[in-house]
Amino acid sequence: MDEEKQVSRRGFLSRTIWAIGGLITAGFGIPAIAYIIGPALQRDAAQNxxxxxxxxxxxxxxxxxxxxxxxxxxxxxxxxxxxxxxxxxxxxxxxxxxxxxxxxxxxxxxxxxxxxxxxxxxxxxxxxxxxxxxxxxxxxxxxxxxxxxxxxxxxxxxx
Amino acid sequence: MTRVANWLDERLAWRRVWEAIFLRRVPKVNWFYTLGSATLFVALNQIVTGILLTIYYVPTPDHAYDSVQYITTEVPAGWLIRGLHHWGASALIVLVVLHMLRVILGGAYKYPREITWMTGVVLLIVSLGFGFTGYLLPWDQKAYWATTVGTRIAGTAPVIGDSMLRILRGGEDLTAVTLARFFGVHVWILPVALLTLIGIHLYLVIRIGISAVPKRKE
Structure with missing residues (x-):
């Protein structure tokens, strides 16, 4: 980001919204991936x-x-x-x-x-x-x- | 990045769509006007988590309960996905009702927004339908008896009561047929209705614009 440029109120809010949106997407996306691939990663651990x-x-x-x-x-x-x-x-x-x-x-x-x-x-x-x-x-x-x-x-x- | 955006804009005119949806002029309103967006957000949560749940859930009496337990205790983040869907369901009903109250108290259902209001009323019924059908799916004691009672309430209606009960249950008793049809309604019929109605509802919100806070003189 250019430090000389002043961040406008509008620009700041727009960036904040994008950041929050990104966080929410990651909050859903990461567990969703773990949830889908989880059972595929489990090996038959039973060493009986x-x-x-x-x-x-x-x-x-x-x-x-x-x-x-x-x-x-x-x-x-x-x-x-x-x-x-x-x-x-x-x-x-x-x-x-x-x-x-x-x-x-x-x-x-x-x-x-x-x-x-x-x-x-x-x-x-x-x-x-x-x-x-x-x-x-x-x-x-x-x-x-x-x-x-x-x-x-x-x-x-x-x- | 900008070049790709321009290239796409030339062909899709996406900037105009974007502006129409997100850069609309809105009257000065208060926080109660965010309840609709909040409802939409929770609905999106229900769609995402609901789709994920169908990856493991099996709607038959011999597997429904065990597959739900499997999701909750063994699948990574399964507890989170199920929890979001479970609590999201309650939150959705609360938000839908609050959103409706705001529309009633603000008089926002009046001309020219009657169709928005009507689709909203049907959306409320669809939401309740989601709640009613979804409640049976975990197939535990609470689900079984709640649906026994719920379908019997439908059965108390005069004249058509008995056939309504039979249609809801898919027979005389609450069985595998009931579970399968509740699942089908919950994941196919109601979602299609929901998305169609949300589409109309949002199109009208964007086209007509939101109502202003009523003034003392009006």
Missing amino acids: LIRLGAASKVELGIPTLFKVTVQRKTGWIVNEEELSIYVRTDDGRNFTAMSNVCTHLGCRVRWVADRKEFFCPCHNGVFDKDGNVISGPPPRPLNRYEVKVENGQLSIVGG
Whole structure:
């Protein structure tokens, strides 16, 4: 603003009105943006311990399927969701837990015992016993879960 | 900036529109003459916050209450948006009535402003309609029983009472049908009526100009 120029009464009032209008717009606009994008920013924060079952059920070297029901809250609706987890161990002490969701487009993979591979029927994705991609379109290995063993009971961390 | 404004003005003549709306000559009046603008401002608040609420609100008996709780407790600034809409609703009714009183006491409804007055009266009814339909939408106990009573009051009218009650409720009882139609009326029918009437009302205010404070001699 030019300091030499005298601010007229009219100019001052007009500027004040614009400033107040700007404040009101910001007062509505900022909460409105937070309100609209809010749920999109929330990650699944639930890092619960999900109990799978007895560790003794896992045969050495063979991925074993565990099915558990978890509660998942989307918005105001609580849904029961079934999680299927393959758990594998070579020594009965160290366990690997893998999701059965194909990393390509989300179909369910299954363990083919005689070929010792995970196979996804949708687009012929093939994973080895550790979930690494052998062939087909999947871009990365099967998702892993952190495993905890307590008193012979297997649990995974996640949601 | 000025060049863009000039370019647009050549084509849209927006400066004339701007002058007609905001640089009108007005008689020397008092603060009671701001009640109409105050009402308009609160109406804008209701429109903005109301549109935002529909982003999460679901008008069915199994989701209405939970979605309102979700807005209030979990969505960022949801409490603020809902609060503004809730309190704005009451403020709007108060302001509309005060605005009407000023018009009555100042005699501003007289020639040549009869149409402004008539659209204003319909706007008052539309505002009350907003209040009545909006009150049901949170679908809590207060909403349910207030609407039970409200629709039954309509039912006490002679001859047409029973059909009015049935039309309002969409059947014999207050059900999912009632909630859905109250929502539809609240977010579609009444807003269209409101905007149309405000358009006429404001056009007339600008075209005729506002009335002066009545003088002792007149």
